[in-house]
Amino acid sequence: MYKIMLVDDESEVREAIRESIDWPRHGYEFVGGYANGAEALEAILDHRPDLVLSDICMPHMDGIEMTKQVAQAAPDTKVVILTGHDEFDYAQQALRLKVHDFVIKPITPRELRALLDKIKIELDREAEERDNMARLREQLQESLPLLKERFLECLVQGAIGEEEAERRFAYFGLVKPVPPLVALAVDIDQLNDGSRERWENNPELQRYAAYKIASETTEGRDALVFRTKEERVVVLLYGFPEEGGEAEISQLAESIRRSMEKYMKFTVTIGVGAPCSSLSDIPWSYEASLSALDYRFLLGNNRVIRLQDLERPSSYSCPPDYEWNRKFASALKTGTHRETHLLIEQFIGQLKSSPLPLEVCYVRIQSMMIDVVSSIHELLGESGNWLRQLGSALQHIDKFHRLEDVEAWLKNISCEAIELIADRRSDLSQLQVRSAIEYIEQHYREESLSLMDICNHVHMSKSYFSTLFKQHTGQTMMEYVTRIRLETAKTLLQANPPIKTYDIAAGVGYGDPQYFSVLFKKHVGVTPTEYRDAMAKESTA
Template sequence: MYSLMLVDDEDEVREGIMKKTDWAACGFRPLGAYDNGRDAAEALESLRPDVLITDICMPFMDGLELSRYAAERCRDTKIVIITGYEEFDYAKQAIKLRVSEYLLKPINGREFTAFLGRLKAELDEERASRENLCAIRQQLNQSLPLLKERFLERLSTSVMKKEEIERKLDYFQLPLRGPAFLSLAADIDPRVIPQTQGSQTNPDAGADIELLHFAVFNIFQEIFEKENGGAVFRTRDDKIGVLLSGTPEGVGPLAQTLAGHTAYSVEKYLKLTLTIGMGRACPAWTQIPESFREACSALDYRLLLGSNRILCISDVERGSSLHSMAYLEWEKKLLSALKRGKGNQISGVLSAWLEEWRSAGLPVEKCYSMLHRLLVALMNWVAETGFEEAEVFGEDPFKEMRAIRTLDQLKLWLEGLCHRVICSLGEKRSIQAESQMRLAEAYIKEQYADENLALQGVCQHIYMSTSYFSALFKQHTGLTFVEYLTRLRIDKAKELLAATGLKAYDIASRVGYPDPQYFSVIFKRHTGMTPKEFRSRTQAGETE
């Protein structure tokens, strides 16, 4: 079902189309009908319809101006002009604005239904071409030649002679002619790539990840390269690089706009999120490496600022720093908490420390430098106690640290590392079990709204087998994992029913039950009442 907006200032035409069209049978869902372009423009960005049907002659904002507005901000929206004007000049303007159809009034119901049928078929074909991973797999075998990709990476990372650049731009037919140039670096946010399915359970998991990377690359190519004359390439560490040219005053805003379109398309069609770093504009080919270095540096600020965003180097480099004495104080507090086995205190110390990083806007390399110092301090302390470092820290904790992309991930990783230290150095196994159960409870309370939360995921989070975890968890809480999770979800649902006016199906989704009917059955089984009955009795003051 595709969404659709209708804009026409003639009440008779607008109401006739809305009432006489069997929208569901045609495969469309109307989002609203507007009598002027200004109101439609205000609703356009929030609604983001698949199709915009608009008259030309309207008050406040005419149809061509609305079409131009839609083409700039909602590139995936198909635009259809419907008007009584037959002048070819209007048609030519509409074509320049990427208008899909130009329909003349009056249109009878049969003609309009046939038009919707053709439009739906076109939308189906476009959606299938983007969502069909099999088709993308075939395109994978027809990707750009390796020589072109390596040239673009070399152009972005090393100094090349102007004559060589000109010759290869001509050879590869790349329209990067300036006068200004700007680089971007993009990466798929790691939390959305399916990494929980190992090779034993899903032999094709690695191939699927490669396929998703290629699908994202295709979207970058379509938007930046095919439509706007840029150049897109993949780096050796699986990131996507983009080179864009234009005027000194226009290339920056253009890059921002196209980056937004790309992130939206990737999330819409592939259900992935991106973080995109953007360097400064430069006036010469030979300065592209500096712009690309800035783009990669901006991308690294995902560690501090979070993922799923566009990060411009000019916005994120604020040059703040923390005094080394402050670091030593944090290290002292953390080691003290570790020595006493205080897991809650460790979480508090880490939270305060990382929040200080976030608010100070530290350069990313300084953050990694302090993390390196912290790891060395922890490893030295563990070694002094007589334990083997590898038993606690694994083979290469520094490599693990460098793979982290956000502060939230870093906090979880450091907490897990510190808890492993506590567990390894504890004199009794009960210390380990208690610490892990607290971590499991905290994780369950944090993730209870996720409908896919399962025993295996909790066990992976705390590095414990399912059988051992089940026994310890029942001993710790008096409940099985399923009983605990269900009680937690029901308690949260009761809070929402009592304190909010949310619909039962919305509450069900918020507490981890995608099926409202199943939620109602579970709720009644545990409370003796349906959600509706519970809310009524709560409002009447009849529940405890």
Template sequence: MENRADRYTIIVVDDEQIIRDGLQRHVDWDAQGYRLLGTCEDGAQAVAMLEEHPVDVIISDISMPFLDGLELSEVVRKRYPRTKVILLTGHDRIEYAQEAVRQHVASFLLKPITPSELREVLASTRSELDQDRKETLDRARLERQLAESMPLLRERILNRIILGQLSVPGIPGALELSGMSMPGDFLVVLVADHDEPAGRDRSSTDVELDLIALQNLVERTDGEPPGRLVFRDMDGRVVCITGGASFREASSEALRFAEDLNARVAAKLDTPVSIGIGRAVAGVKGIVQSYREAGFALSYRFTVGSGRIIEYDDASGAGDDLAWNPTDDEHEIIRSLGAGRIDDSTERVRRMIQDMRERELGPDHCRLIFLRLVARIIDTAVDLSVEPGLVFGDSSPIDALATLKTLDRIEAWLVEVFERWHEVLGSRRQQRSLRKAAEAQEYIRHRSSDPDLSVERVCSAIGVGTSYFSSIFKQHTGKTFVEYLTSLRMERAKELLRASDQLTYEIAAEVGYRDPHYFSNSFKRYCGITPREYRNDV
């Protein structure tokens, strides 16, 4: 054996000194995979040794004073069931063999023992010990894996219970299997979830860390009953099942617990949490209904705002004006967007959301209105040849609306959409105005010598109105149409005055002036000197 610590421990029990000495001195225990701890004269002495040092194997004679081998085997079987016993006897009596079998003795050998017989028995016993050790290790590994997976197992069982996937008769057994029990005869389900704070983007990792922190707070919140069941549902929300001895006690406990949790969240977490509370039910039979009610109550944070405790009775009693349809607001929002009046669009949305709160509209009704508004924004973007992705970002606006949990968050999201809309349209208008200004400059340069050239002709040529043209042309060139045209004509006149012998009236006609006198006055205003003076200076 490679490692002494891996060897199995063994003792020899025999009232004959010669047998004890022979086995101790003439057997190579190390080679057999054993470590001999000592010898005993009788069974009583062996029991005393076992109390100090339990061993893996005992080789014992049957016939001994005080406590014989069979009696020792019975003691070992009861106190040390993993210890193997090898019995030796000089009597070939069938009753010994029968009793040895009854005491689960590993081997039964007749004296005198040959070395080969002993080696064979020791090898066989060592194989049994190896198998026992393997099974022990396997069981320990399975128990460790079970312990590690127990939280997940419990969560799955509890989710099946609240979703109605376990039959009522099967619930007690499932709870017992996972070491759980319901916290009372009357039960209440609470569902808690983080609210996305308006204007703050969080990664999926941030969201998960927040939920873990929330679950830890729920599990550690003080108070009775101590057996609350806390887990995450299939939507990732934190669920708590609490209870009491009566409907009133269970309901009071649930509300007290929610208020305590809300205070702890405010003190320890950065993001607000909303809590929905279902009604109290009698036993596990009604727990599915209580869970649904808690989820329904939680959904009303959409209207009432974040960081709230919402009881089912309050949410189910809220009014919902199903006939309310803010089409006028939607129309004005779209009109303002098209005109680039982002502040007007934002104000309309805020007024619409305030109306939703005052009318206590349900989440589904609100989402339907927003879906319709988003569809109209998409239609308008398509009409203006704007890619919707530039306005709504990478994610689908439908998916975004489905994940936003409160009206405050939807308002913040729509404001971001309006801002991107303004940027996109502003960029498109800037690009268009640059292009039109460039087209106008090119048109004017090629026709600057035409005395009939006018703003109207330029606008007609590039396809824009005179007011728009005047605005963008001044913005991109720094000059009005007249100033730009005059500069082109004057620079051309200066070239001709320097490089030719043409008379002033000829140059005036060539650069676009019918009246030489008007040309001379314009030249002097532009250059500070007359055309004649300019030519003389050159």
């Protein structure tokens, strides 16, 4: 119900009006009738009525003066002036004072009820508007932290002009940062076994914890701390000393990192941008802090990364590492897990310690992945889904959070390949070695016989064939050829009639009889002539 007062110096009029209206029925509570403006003003200030019906001509304080003071002291109170025909000049003054309405006396109960109903509709509308505004103000208060964060995010992204930024700093009650300034981007690392149970099902709480730690660590410093839509925490530091300031920034970042690990039991990586000399340059510093975070892929988690420590102006190329590729292919072919893993670790270690920009590192990784899968595909053909795995890995290379993830992928795919190669190796390698031996037995008499001839025959590389041949025969290929030749020579040395030594040498693939004699003695222990004589004695004994 709305409160209503009546002011008139005639008591009969006051009583008649009061008795003629069923006030509650029309939505009002009658809180009093008063004989003059002075009494009424005091009551108005006490009761704060919604509506006052007032005569104009009254002793002590007339209705015009009372209305003037009500407008200043209780502006939400509406005043309706009751005036006679001879008070028209007063009524004009009342209009200038913006009274709500004025009514010519005498007024009938019916006219008064209609007036009250009309004003109640207005009061209802105004009350609804006040309620709506109150709700909006409440919602605004609740949204202010988020609105402030979105403003600061727009600021570091360069999406807001200086003039608008000035206005919003004032609106949110924030101190405008003064140069020098620097942006720190704090990003939560992937959960490890120690933190997964605590935080895996509470990502929102974890992000809030990161924000609180950063806020508490920077408390008392010139800093703005906020969260972005990507759920990073950004620390905007300003006003630090130019001399020694970078060391102070690094120490603060390190303090935030340690506090996260110590108190929250999860880790963060912090990218530190480059200091800048004006607020308009802060997007550049923020972008640098995000670029620094990207190097987590190379350097690992739980660390502070300063971009200026990593990227130096230079010209970088990405030449293919043929020697590494050769060694890796050889290790795959020979099925040595340890060697392939060592080569992968060597590659990853070189990337970690290199000054290469991140983009070049990605190219090196992609190139290496292609080389690895190409080697596997060359060995196994269509067996396995290597090419599909490669395509998926290259397409989603940005999903590898750290170099260790790439290392694990490469080791896993290499192990799969080696196991499959091992399953095939026994039968296949035996066939290849048997084919090589048959070729040797057919061509050992040719002086020009070489390792390359045999490898071409079995379609294998020299290094792989040499390793495989020794695994199956216990000898190198040249040792095997030498043995075959010398065994044949020993048989020929026992021939009757005797064959000349130089003819035997030529017959088993040695064009130089002297070299043949030296080689024969080295392996048999006697010269060809001594061997012939010894065999002749044995046959006649």
